[in-house]
Amino acid sequence: MRMSQLSAESGISIATIKYYLREGLLHQGEQVAATRAEYDESHLRRLRLIRALLEVGRLPITSIKKVIEAVDDENMPVHDMLGTAHYALSPAVEAGDGEEWTAAREQVDHLLAELGWQVSRNAPPREELAQTLVKIRQLGLNADLTPYARAAHQLVTEIELDTVPLDGPRDAAVEALVLGTVLYGKAFDALRRLAQESESARRLKVSPPAQEGA
Amino acid sequence: MRMSQLSAESGISIATIKYYLREGLLHQGEQVAATRAEYDESHLRRLRLIRALLEVGRLPITSIKKVIEAVDDENMPVHDMLGTAHYALSPAVEAGDGEEWTAAREQVDHLLAELGWQVSRNAPPREELAQTLVKIRQLGLNADLTPYARAAHQLVTEIELDTVPLDGPRDAAVEALVLGTVLYGKAFDALRRLAQESESARRLKVSPPAQEGA
Numbered sequence: 001m002r003m004s005q006l007s008a009e010s011g012i013s014i015a016t017i018k019y020y021l022r023e024g025l026l027h028q029g030e031q032v033a034a035t036r037a038e039y040d041e042s043h044l045r046r047l048r049l050i051r052a053l054l055e056v057g058r059l060p061i062t063s064i065k066k067v068i069e070a071v072d073d074e075n076m077p078v079h080d081m082l083g084t085a086h087y088a089l090s091p092a093v094e095a096g097d098g099e100e101w102t103a104a105r106e107q108v109d110h111l112l113a114e115l116g117w118q119v120s121r122n123a124p125p126r127e128e129l130a131q132t133l134v135k136i137r138q139l140g141l142n143a144d145l146t147p148y149a150r151a152a153h154q155l156v157t158e159i160e161l162d163t164v165p166l167d168g169p170r171d172a173a174v175e176a177l178v179l180g181t182v183l184y185g186k187a188f189d190a191l192r193r194l195a196q197e198s199e200s201a202r203r204l205k206v207s208p209p210a211q212e213g214a
Numbered sequence: 215m216r217m218s219q220l221s222a223e224s225g226i227s228i229a230t231i232k233y234y235l236r237e238g239l240l241h242q243g244e245q246v247a248a249t250r251a252e253y254d255e256s257h258l259r260r261l262r263l264i265r266a267l268l269e270v271g272r273l274p275i276t277s278i279k280k281v282i283e284a285v286d287d288e289n290m291p292v293h294d295m296l297g298t299a300h301y302a303l304s305p306a307v308e309a310g311d312g313e314e315w316t317a318a319r320e321q322v323d324h325l326l327a328e329l330g331w332q333v334s335r336n337a338p339p340r341e342e343l344a345q346t347l348v349k350i351r352q353l354g355l356n357a358d359l360t361p362y363a364r365a366a367h368q369l370v371t372e373i374e375l376d377t378v379p380l381d382g383p384r385d386a387a388v389e390a391l392v393l394g395t396v397l398y399g400k401a402f403d404a405l406r407r408l409a410q411e412s413e414s415a416r417r418l419k420v421s422p423p424a425q426e427g428a
Contacts, residue, residue: 056349079418086411117412118420125411129404135270136397147373148398149405151365156409159361166417176355177410183350185406187359189399190343192366196395197300197339198331199367199375204293206332 003029006039010047017047023061025050025068042169049171049178053085057178063088071170078166078173083120085174089181090124093131104133107143115149160184217243220253224261231261237275239264239282256383263385263392267299271392277302285384292380292387297334299388303395304338307345318347321357329363374398 007014020026026046029037049071053064070076070084095101108129112119119126129145136143164176200206221228234240240260243251263285267278284290284298309315322343326333333340343359350357378390414420 052353077418077420079414079420082414083411086407090407112408117408118415119408119411123408123411125404125407129401129408132397132400132404136401139266139393139397141393141397142373142377145401145405147369148402149409151369152402152406153409153413155361155365156406156413159356160410161413161417163356164414166414179353179355181407181410183346183353183355184362185403186346187343187350188362188366188402188406190339190346191359191363192370192399192402193300193304193339193395194326194331194333194337194343195363195367195370196374196391197297197333197337199370200293200296200378200380201332203375203380204291206291206293 001039002036003039006043006047010044010051012047012051020047020050023065025064027072042171045169045171045175049175052175052178053088056182057085057089059088067174071174074170078170081170082164082174082177083123085178086181087124089178090128093124093127095127096131096134100134100137101130104130104137107133111145111149114146115153117153155184155188215253216250217253220257220261224258224265226261226265234261234264237279239275239278241286256385259383259385259389263389266389266392267302270396271299271303273302281388285388288384292384295384296378296388296391297337299392300395301338303392304342307338307341309341310345310348314348314351315344318344318351321347325359325363328360329367331367369398369402 001009003014003017007017010017017026021028026043029039029043032038046068050064050068053059053067059067067085067088070081073081076084105126108126112126133143133145160180163180165172215223217228217231221231224231231240235242240257243253243257246252260282264278264282267273267281273281281299281302284295287295290298319340322340326340347357347359374394377394379386
């Protein structure tokens with residue numbers, strides 16, 4: 001297809017597509033004449049991935065470049081490629097030190113070992129979890145996160161990873177991982193707060209509002 | 215206790231305590247002499263609440279004022295007071311309209327009815343969930359959120375609400391709700407991403423790194 005059709009099918013303006021080509025985020029089309037290049041499915045797929053990283057993942061262009069490099073490096077195993085995207089989505093954590101942090105990191109190690117999860121030593125969510133645990137312990141809240149881990153594991157194994165096509169095109173796998181990680185995360189967070197309101201109403205014996213028909 | 219002791223016990227500087235007093239976030243102490251006021255447990259509790267709203271909830275001072283007003287209004291039922299704090303924590307959603315939004319809102323209503331959850335019509339997480347569903351449907355992802363809802367409900371009823379003392383001091387209940395909502399939410403999010411990495415490694419038969427002893 002020509003660039004005008006690529007733009008129409010992807011919903012991305014020609015100016016933006018040209019920008020992605022210049023930045024090396026999108027691979028060049030096949031030059032079929034001096035002033036004409038042909039684009040195909042692989043370009044559409046790549047544009048979908050860029051949009052997912054940009055609009056849903058909200059990653060800066062420099063991070064998107066790194067993810068695209070991993071996708072384009074066919075020698076990089078799929079698991080490492082997914083990890084590159086995944087780690088780019090992780091919020092930055094100001095790692096601390098001192099006894100509290102050491103204890104929290106040990107608890108994270110211990111929890112992961114007990115669950116039998118296979119997670120890289122330098123996975124950023126480890127530090128995120130340690131940071132949250134430091135706060136939870138400082139505040140004297142219940143620091144046993146096993147039930148949360150079990151619930152997370154169940155959702156991930158029974159639903160989320162099924163939406164990631166691990167043996168298809170590399171862009172498609174990364175796109176699905178990013179969308180699933182961000183969107184199901186948001187959905188769960190909203191549902192959890194709705195569940196809190198409902199459970200608070202039940203415990204405090206609040207009667208349902210009269211107009212709540214439906 | 216005197217203000218210096220209140221400062222020492224709460225870890226909050228005298229200048230900041232004076233600022234909270236001026237802003238009406240903290241109630242005045244008992245004036246025992248022209249230049250001396252006495253503070254008690256209720257002041258310590260209130261300072262803990264302000265810190266939770268500020269540092270963990272990351273609320274702006276205007277929102278904190280609204281929450282404190284709800285705590286101080288003894289005529290406001292506990293459920294509504296908790297709702298005031300809870301809704302203040304909700305991210306702002308740019309509500310949309312059109313067919314896609316109508317369909318997503320209907321799906322949220324339907325899901326909540328099916329689960330038998332008692333949630334106010336104007337609860338902000340409803341719109342958050344609708345917004346996420348619009349995106350999930352546009353992208354052709356699995357839009358059945360029932361498993362997420364059930365997992366959220368289980369964690370909230372079996373663990374989270376137990377940490378909120380519903381029949382104690384009003385500040386303490388709001389403080390526990392805010393801390394639990396934010397911190398367990400962060401913990402779950404990090405655990406979910408760790409579970410994704412682990413499940414990806416399992417499906418792609420990645421061997422555990424040799425140095426991963428422990």
